[in-house]
Amino acid sequence: MKDVSQKPDSLRKARATATLHAPASCIDLLRSGETEKGDPLKTARVAGILAAKRTDELIPLCHPLPIHRADISYELAQTHVRVIAEVQTIGPTGVEMEALVAASMAALTLYDMLKPYAEPEDLHIEDCRLERKIGGKSHFRRQLA
Amino acid sequence: MKDVSQKPDSLRKARATATLHAPASCIDLLRSGETEKGDPLKTARVAGILAAKRTDELIPLCHPLPIHRADISYELAQTHVRVIAEVQTIGPTGVEMEALVAASMAALTLYDMLKPYAEPEDLHIEDCRLERKIGGKSHFRRQLA
Amino acid sequence: MKDVSQKPDSLRKARATATLHAPASCIDLLRSGETEKGDPLKTARVAGILAAKRTDELIPLCHPLPIHRADISYELAQTHVRVIAEVQTIGPTGVEMEALVAASMAALTLYDMLKPYAEPEDLHIEDCRLERKIGGKSHFRRQLA
Amino acid sequence: MKDVSQKPDSLRKARATATLHAPASCIDLLRSGETEKGDPLKTARVAGILAAKRTDELIPLCHPLPIHRADISYELAQTHVRVIAEVQTIGPTGVEMEALVAASMAALTLYDMLKPYAEPEDLHIEDCRLERKIGGKSHFRRQLA
Amino acid sequence: MKDVSQKPDSLRKARATATLHAPASCIDLLRSGETEKGDPLKTARVAGILAAKRTDELIPLCHPLPIHRADISYELAQTHVRVIAEVQTIGPTGVEMEALVAASMAALTLYDMLKPYAEPEDLHIEDCRLERKIGGKSHFRRQLA
Amino acid sequence: MKDVSQKPDSLRKARATATLHAPASCIDLLRSGETEKGDPLKTARVAGILAAKRTDELIPLCHPLPIHRADISYELAQTHVRVIAEVQTIGPTGVEMEALVAASMAALTLYDMLKPYAEPEDLHIEDCRLERKIGGKSHFRRQLA
Numbered sequence: 001m002k003d004v005s006q007k008p009d010s011l012r013k014a015r016a017t018a019t020l021h022a023p024a025s026c027i028d029l030l031r032s033g034e035t036e037k038g039d040p041l042k043t044a045r046v047a048g049i050l051a052a053k054r055t056d057e058l059i060p061l062c063h064p065l066p067i068h069r070a071d072i073s074y075e076l077a078q079t080h081v082r083v084i085a086e087v088q089t090i091g092p093t094g095v096e097m098e099a100l101v102a103a104s105m106a107a108l109t110l111y112d113m114l115k116p117y118a119e120p121e122d123l124h125i126e127d128c129r130l131e132r133k134i135g136g137k138s139h140f141r142r143q144l145a
Numbered sequence: 146m147k148d149v150s151q152k153p154d155s156l157r158k159a160r161a162t163a164t165l166h167a168p169a170s171c172i173d174l175l176r177s178g179e180t181e182k183g184d185p186l187k188t189a190r191v192a193g194i195l196a197a198k199r200t201d202e203l204i205p206l207c208h209p210l211p212i213h214r215a216d217i218s219y220e221l222a223q224t225h226v227r228v229i230a231e232v233q234t235i236g237p238t239g240v241e242m243e244a245l246v247a248a249s250m251a252a253l254t255l256y257d258m259l260k261p262y263a264e265p266e267d268l269h270i271e272d273c274r275l276e277r278k279i280g281g282k283s284h285f286r287r288q289l290a
Numbered sequence: 291m292k293d294v295s296q297k298p299d300s301l302r303k304a305r306a307t308a309t310l311h312a313p314a315s316c317i318d319l320l321r322s323g324e325t326e327k328g329d330p331l332k333t334a335r336v337a338g339i340l341a342a343k344r345t346d347e348l349i350p351l352c353h354p355l356p357i358h359r360a361d362i363s364y365e366l367a368q369t370h371v372r373v374i375a376e377v378q379t380i381g382p383t384g385v386e387m388e389a390l391v392a393a394s395m396a397a398l399t400l401y402d403m404l405k406p407y408a409e410p411e412d413l414h415i416e417d418c419r420l421e422r423k424i425g426g427k428s429h430f431r432r433q434l435a
Numbered sequence: 436m437k438d439v440s441q442k443p444d445s446l447r448k449a450r451a452t453a454t455l456h457a458p459a460s461c462i463d464l465l466r467s468g469e470t471e472k473g474d475p476l477k478t479a480r481v482a483g484i485l486a487a488k489r490t491d492e493l494i495p496l497c498h499p500l501p502i503h504r505a506d507i508s509y510e511l512a513q514t515h516v517r518v519i520a521e522v523q524t525i526g527p528t529g530v531e532m533e534a535l536v537a538a539s540m541a542a543l544t545l546y547d548m549l550k551p552y553a554e555p556e557d558l559h560i561e562d563c564r565l566e567r568k569i570g571g572k573s574h575f576r577r578q579l580a
Numbered sequence: 581m582k583d584v585s586q587k588p589d590s591l592r593k594a595r596a597t598a599t600l601h602a603p604a605s606c607i608d609l610l611r612s613g614e615t616e617k618g619d620p621l622k623t624a625r626v627a628g629i630l631a632a633k634r635t636d637e638l639i640p641l642c643h644p645l646p647i648h649r650a651d652i653s654y655e656l657a658q659t660h661v662r663v664i665a666e667v668q669t670i671g672p673t674g675v676e677m678e679a680l681v682a683a684s685m686a687a688l689t690l691y692d693m694l695k696p697y698a699e700p701e702d703l704h705i706e707d708c709r710l711e712r713k714i715g716g717k718s719h720f721r722r723q724l725a
Numbered sequence: 726m727k728d729v730s731q732k733p734d735s736l737r738k739a740r741a742t743a744t745l746h747a748p749a750s751c752i753d754l755l756r757s758g759e760t761e762k763g764d765p766l767k768t769a770r771v772a773g774i775l776a777a778k779r780t781d782e783l784i785p786l787c788h789p790l791p792i793h794r795a796d797i798s799y800e801l802a803q804t805h806v807r808v809i810a811e812v813q814t815i816g817p818t819g820v821e822m823e824a825l826v827a828a829s830m831a832a833l834t835l836y837d838m839l840k841p842y843a844e845p846e847d848l849h850i851e852d853c854r855l856e857r858k859i860g861g862k863s864h865f866r867r868q869l870a
Contacts, residue, residue: 001182001774001777001792001794001795001796002181002182002794003793003794003813004793004794005736005793005794005813005814005815011440018270036147037146037147037206038206038332038335038336039332042328042329042332042333042336043205043206043332043336045328046205046328046332046333046336046337046495047203047204047205047336049436049495049496050203050340050492050495051203052436053491053492053499054492056778057775057778057779058192058195058196058199058203058250058253059192059250059253059254059257060188060191060192060254060771060774060775061182061183061188061254061257061258061774062257063791063792063793064499064778064789064791064792065791066498066499066500066501066526066791067436067498067499068438068439068440068498068527069436069437069438069439069440070436071436088438088440089440090440091791092793096260096265097253097256097257097260100253100256101250101253104249104250104253104270104273105203105204105246105249108203108204108242108245108246108249109204109205109206111242111245112204112206112207112242113206115241115242119285120241120274120275120278120285121274121285123274123275124272124273124274125163125249125270125273125274126271126272126273127269127271128249128269128270128271128273129265129266129268129269129270130265130268133265140264140265140266146339146342146357146359146360146361147359148358148359148378149358149359150301150358150359150378150379150380156585183767183770183771184767187763187764187767187768187771188767188771190763191640191763191767191768191771191772192771194581194640194641195637195640195775198636198637198644199637201343202340202343202344205336205339205340206339208356208357208358209343209356209357210356211356211643211644211645211646211671212581212643212644213583213584213585213643213672214581214582214583214584214585215581216581233583233585234585235585236356237358291472291629291647291649291650291651292471292472292649293648293649293668294648294649295591295648295649295668295669295670308560326437327436327437327496328496333495333496336495337493337494337495340493341493346633347630347633347634348482348485348486348489348540348543349482349540349543349544349547350478350481350482350544350626350629350630351472351473351478351544351547351548351629352547353646353647353648354633354644354646354647355646356646381646382648386550386555387543387546387547387550390543390546391540391543394539394540394543394560394563395493395494395536395539398493398494398532398535398536398539399494399495399496401532401535402494402496402497402532403496405531405532409575410531410564410565410568410575411564411575413564413565414562414563414564415453415539415560415563415564416561416562416563417559417561418539418559418560418561418563419555419556419558419559419560420555420558423555430554430555430556446730473622473625473626474622477618477619477622477623477626478622478626480618481618481622481623481626481627481785482626484726484785484786485630485782485785487726488781488782488789489782499789501788501789501790501791501816502726502788502789503728503729503730503788503817504726504727504728504729504730505726506726523728523730524730525730581762582761582762598850616727617726617727617786618786623785623786626785627783627784627785630783631783634783638772638775638776638779638830638833639772639830639833639834639837640768640771640772640834641762641763641768641834641837641838642837676840676845677833677836677837677840680833680836681830681833684829684830684833684850684853685783685784685826685829688783688784688822688825688826688829689784689785689786691822691825692784692786692787692822693786695821695822699865700821700854700855700858700865701854701865703854703855704852704853704854705743705829705850705853705854706851706852706853707849707851708829708849708850708851708853709845709846709848709849709850710845710848713845720844720845720846
């Protein structure tokens with residue numbers, strides 16, 4: 001794990017996304033919030049936030065950081081749901097991995113809760129990526145086509 | 146968390162994948178195993194195996210299961226690496242989520258170790274899905290085109 | 291940690307409760323599900339289920355058990371909410387502590403989410419107890435007055 | 436998880452309590468420290484301190500904080516024991532939940548170790564509440580009757 | 581992580597030790613149980629038992645096992661303390677690593693609590709090893725000289 | 726857990742070691758990196774780094790610290806391997822325990838991966854100690870003979 005003790009603390013934000021593709025009937029279940037395992041969007045939000053805080057336990061070379069904000073939001077389309085994770089800290093290194101872990105874990109939690117309602121081949125997660133990063137030596141904003 | 150106490154124990158296997166896309170120079174780094182953070186493929190294998198064992202802590206409605214086997218392998222192409230996670234148990238419910246969590250976490254660990262060598266827009270994870278599931282009420286094998 | 295290897299596996303269930311007292315306006319927030327931190331009842335359900343699965347990490351002399359079911363429900367009154375945790379396993383020892391930990395953690399999660407809306411002296415948790423236990427050497431059912 | 440990155444770091448302390456009611460013979464066991472599972476008061480102190488440090492993993496919307504002090508003390512009466520948890524940090528948000536989690540987990544650990552010596556209906560935890568909070572936008576001290 | 585799903589469950593026990601060397605004045609503190617951080621022997625017992633249960637999170641290729649018993653005992657000499665960890669399960673693979681992890685973590689906890697009373701060069705842990713293993717394909721008992 | 730809120734943050738480093746003794750054939754396996762469980766040196770490095778970050782969960786009276794660097798290196802001899810853990814933080818208290826935990830867990834991970842290739846009596850860990858500590862009220866450097 002690299003030495004970050006010489007790097008100054010700065011405000012750092014990151015936004016990452018992951019998109020779960022599922023049959024339209026599954027997306028309807030996300031809207032209604034009623035599955036046999038509970039409310040998927042609200043449960044996945046909790047899973048994503050908790051995962052963000054444990055990133056340094058999951059990704060071996062990540063530094064522990066004082067997470068100052070973490071949240072999950074969703075964009076629902078007809079046959080997919082886009083999970084958006086936003087994480088913020090004041091620290092010596094960025095929260096990109098925290099945002100990516102949060103988005104992935106929230107998407108996988110949705111997967112788990114929709115699993116009884118779909119065939120495995122109809123559920124898959126795509127386009128898990130960093131969308132925006134602020135702070136540190138460089139800023140980055142993805143160019144949307 | 147649903148009641149599985151009436152379901153009989155059976156041998157259950159699952160195989161899941163996730164594909165990290167990255168510049169060719171990054172894939173070369175995976176081959177050489179030499180990045181400033183260490184050997185990515187071997188580190189990500191450990192991260193994936195550890196994550197499989199903690200799935201019930203990460204995915205809220207998953208049951209704890211005695212994981213009998215978990216492993217990570219890789220298929221390297223020119224501009225992507227396919228992570229394959231295989232998990233096995235003898236238990237009352239399947240290990241699909243364990244395999245998906247393992248593949249995702251291994252792919253994210255690779256991402257973290259390649260991050261210093263690529264622009265954020267050039268790194269993304271695609272096609273995270275269940276490939277095969279054996280045991281329980283139904284068997285499933287993805288039809289390859 | 292006592293030796294339970296000679297004890298036979300049996301179906302074991304436990305039900306525990308904890309009651310959070312709060313101003314009526316806070317109980318209304320539980321009903322609407324809208325606080326600045328999110329939906330309290332649904333978030334606390336997740337917290338309780340996750341805590342049940344980690345009981346052996348939190349209560350030092352508890353044995354790890356394959357939790358087969360864990361769930362949280364609520365009874366809302368005018369100035370309190372009763373949290374009910376139900377846990378089930380097939381194992382050599384009971385899940386009383388799992389149910390008590392789940393009820394406590396769910397009640398504390400509600401507390402955390404209602405905290406911005408109440409004075410500290412108006413929030414307190416009472417009557418955290420085991421209500422029912424089935425399996426093992428003795429059955430127990432609390433006599434309701 | 437709310438954004439606390441604009442809030443200044445300040446010294447913050449919190450004191451919380453939880454009271455375990457148990458038969459007098461059980462309270463005697465706490466005094467002697469000799470149960471079949473070990474010394475309850477000393478074991479519960481460790482459980483409470485460890486739980487304080489893991490509060491952000493247990494209570495989903497809590498921020499991780501650098502805990503600077505955490506301790507557990509006890510007041511023994513004839514048929515109950517009052518657990519007092521004190522937690523301290525220098526951080527952007529308070530440690531109320533850390534103190535409440537520590538008091539609850541210590542009380543539940545006592546419960547677990549006394550369980551073999553009492554009927555379930557004779558063990559219950561009451562009056563789990565915040566007693567004092569220092570730092571942040573407001574100070575609070577419970578008025579004792 | 582190797583596949584153990586074809587291996588039959590059997591009763592398995594392991595005993596491991598680790599010896600902390602420390603000045604005689606420190607060993608006296610262990611006897612009295614009074615250090616500024618609390619009672620070392622009782623605290624280290626809890627740390628060792630908890631570590632045994634988390635072995636599969638700490639040692640990457642270890643399988644999760646239903647720990648049926650774990651305990652720590654001590655042999656105090658003039659300038660050292662021998663930590664003995666005993667762990668038991670009924671499972672498809674042994675608990676050697678669980679016993680070694682428990683002994684090591686208990687010894688390190690003693691180290692941490694005696695640290696304020698000794699120079700670093702006077703504290704060291706030696707002879708961390710497996711002493712006895714029962715169950716599985718072979719039994720093993722260390723020949724004492 | 727002692728109060729460190731009045732202690733100033735300073736740069737703190739610690740180096741600890743642990744030595745695993747094993748048959749020469751096992752040390753050769755470390756060099757080749759090829760065992761049935763994977764590459765021991767690389768796996769143990771990950772285990773050590775992860776353990777350093779979780780020290781406050783494992784050693785009850787340790788404070789959580791923002792680990793700024795953690796790494797593991799090795800010195801291979803004919804019949805032993807010396808594990809060296811280096812940890813760094815900027816904080817109010819030192820990282821001695823983090824370094825000792827990292828060295829111990831890395832050594833135990835090597836033990837676990839070599840276990841299939843040696844008799845238990847031929848594997849043991851010695852000389853687990855702090856070698857160097859910088860920062861805080863006193864500096865310390867072990868005098869090498």
